[in-house]
Amino acid sequence: MTTTTWPADPYSCALRTGKGPLFLRRHDGWLLPLEVERWCEAPDRADRSVLGRCRGTVLDIGCGPGRLVAALAAEGRRALGIDISPEAVARTARLGAAVLRRSVFDPLPAEGRWDTALLIDGNIGIGGDPAALLHRLRQVVSCSGRVIAECAPVDVDERCEVRVDDGRGGRGAPFPWARVGTRALAAHACSSGWEVCEQWALEGRSFLSLVPQSPAVACP
Template sequence: MTATTAWLADPYSDALRAGRGPLFLRRDDGWLLPLEVERWCEAPDLADRSVLDRCHGAVLDVGCGPGRLVAALAAEGRRALGIDVSPEAVGRAVRLGATALCRSVFDPLPGEGRWDTVLLIDGNVGIGGDPATLLRRLRQVVSRSGLVIAECVPVDVDERCEVRVDDGRGGRGAPFPWARVGVRALSEHAAAAGWTVSERWDLWGRHFVRLTRQSPSVLR
């Protein structure tokens, strides 16, 4: 079962349709990570705005969910595309006025090599369970001067695990790989994938980094 298929599970779609949880990522050992469905379905907050203010040029929102960020960019007349593997998420994003496609970041994407900013917000640096692999893929997606803005876990962690979407009431999706990384771990994975941390900031308990391409001399 692929990660793409896992996010088609009813617990996730049901939560997005309702605009609220409870919804979790559950590890096999029973550990639960609450997912902030209500925040995802609301207008961008101040922490989100700190991200949007740092975007430049054409923006690709990877794992856009119900589309609050990409819709906000569209409302400002900026070129932005959201991608997500959940049809329910994409449908909600489009209803908000966003342009969004049902697509994995590892699939061929429109405008590859020409995106100026890529967003990995709400834990989406964990997509695929291997942050370095994901960040290497994004080097193919962004322009030569492009950047990535990623959100980190607010603790010092570097974890790869198998999880399921879980509604806390017995509804569970299929297992898929996921990763959780703090700022230090993400910095290390970014360096391995050819990126440099050019800025770090936190707001309202959320932590972000801005990644720019390493120079050719560093990569040699």
């Protein structure tokens, strides 16, 4: 998989204005609201619970408009955001954070040496295959590093094709996506060489912290 233009122009428009409405639309018409306004604001309490758990160098995967990587940069932390959306990259750069237009499946700087990788705001769904994404992160994160991933707040394990939809008739091209709850993410992590070291919830959002599996760990 290589870098391509983000397939959803309504997404770019929403980031320019910092406002929704914006949704992921499944083929059957089901809509998942996207929290554009929250993404474009300063980190909230749940975000800060993530930032407080970051260690060492931080790679923010699918950084969007950049609130997390910018907050880390403001603290003098070594952090890099990556995103395939040109508008997301531009907005992150305007916040003064380091950012590249890059897919996580492209070659990345410092592969194998990142201390923390972030998959926040549903980004465990990137590529439509959480296990494949977590396998890839074994190549990206150091042997003593961690992945902090946000899960769906419900018990779900879904792979589907979606489009970004602005609710007013504007729709982007289809792309693969996935949604997983905490139980499903823990299972995907185990099959991909990770184990859960912490789980927490705040402000209606759920998170897992993953570390490389020890040799003694066996998946159920």
